[in-house]
Amino acid sequence: MYFTLLMLGSGLFWTITYLLIIQRSWRDRSYGMPLVALCANISWECIFSFLLPPQLIQHIVNLIWFVLDAVILALTICYGPREFPNLSKRAFYTLLGLALVTSFFAVLLLTLEFHDSGVYAAFGQNLMMSILxxxxxxxxxxxxxxxMSIALCKLLGTACASLAFYLYSAPWHHSVLLPFLYVATFIYDVAYVGMVYVQMRAETKIVHTSPIRGDQAETSIQSR
Structure with missing residues (x-):
């Protein structure tokens, strides 16, 4: 029961995270998820939605995540080249395509090699995502x-899943790797929340000290 509730909480917080990333990406005309993390995420969701689907509830959640990540990928294709002015669009799209293919086979082969149901791959790429x-x-x-909303929802989503597996999933209690992934991811997520807060303070300070663009910047800050 508690495992299911925590996993539902994780699914809810991660769904909100994806929706917030989509909203923010559209507003800022930029992608909101690190490229490699996005490639790993959508690969995991593709594999565990269509190739190796889990039990019903998680399967539905995976399908929802896949659709949302597909939207995030579309926004990345649209706005991603702006973040890499030294790369041509052709080079950017080539590298993105290679990253998608590499991520897909890395997740799939890792799953098959270790007879994993997606748990190790999911928590491993969560740590990678938090760093990225x-x-x-x-x-x-x-x-x-x-x-900040994205940072907090991402933290809570992964924390709920970590607690669910650490406390209530006996088949995984033998693992020495998973507890490390839980703790390391949490540390980086907390660090990210802290750094987002610091950046918010810095941008707010710029608002109050900029007589030229103050109104525009204040509007931007208030919309967060």
């Missing part, structure tokens, strides 16, 4: 495509 969100924030030096 931090690096994306550092690289952009702005909240373009990002927000």
């Amino acid at each position: 969100f931090l690096t994306m924030l550092f690289r952009r030096r702005s909240l373009r495509g990002q927000s």
Whole structure:
């Protein structure tokens, strides 16, 4: 019962995360999920929606996530080249395609090699995603495509899943890797929330010290 409730909570928070990323990407005309993380995410959802579907409830959640990630991918295709001015569009799309193919087979072969039901791949790429969100924030030096709401929902979504497997999933209690992934991901997620807060403070300070663009920037801050 508690396992199911926590997993439903995880599904809800991650669904909200995806919706917020879509909304923010559309508003800022930028992609909101790190490229490699997106490729791994949509690959996992494709595999565990169509090739190796789980039990009914998780299958439905996976399908919803796949559709939402497909929208995020479409926005990335549309706005992604803007974030890499030194790359031609052809180079960007080529690299994105290679990343998608590589991610798909990496997740699939890892699953088959370790007779995994998607658990190791999911938590492993969650850790990767948490690190990549931090690096994306550092690289952009702005909240373009990002927000505190996204950071918090992402943290809560993964935390719920981690607690569910750590406390209530006996078949995985033998693992020495999963607890490390739970803790490491949580640490990076908390760090990301903290860095988003710092960036919000910095951008708010710019609003109050910029007489030229203050009104525009204030509107941007208030809409977060």
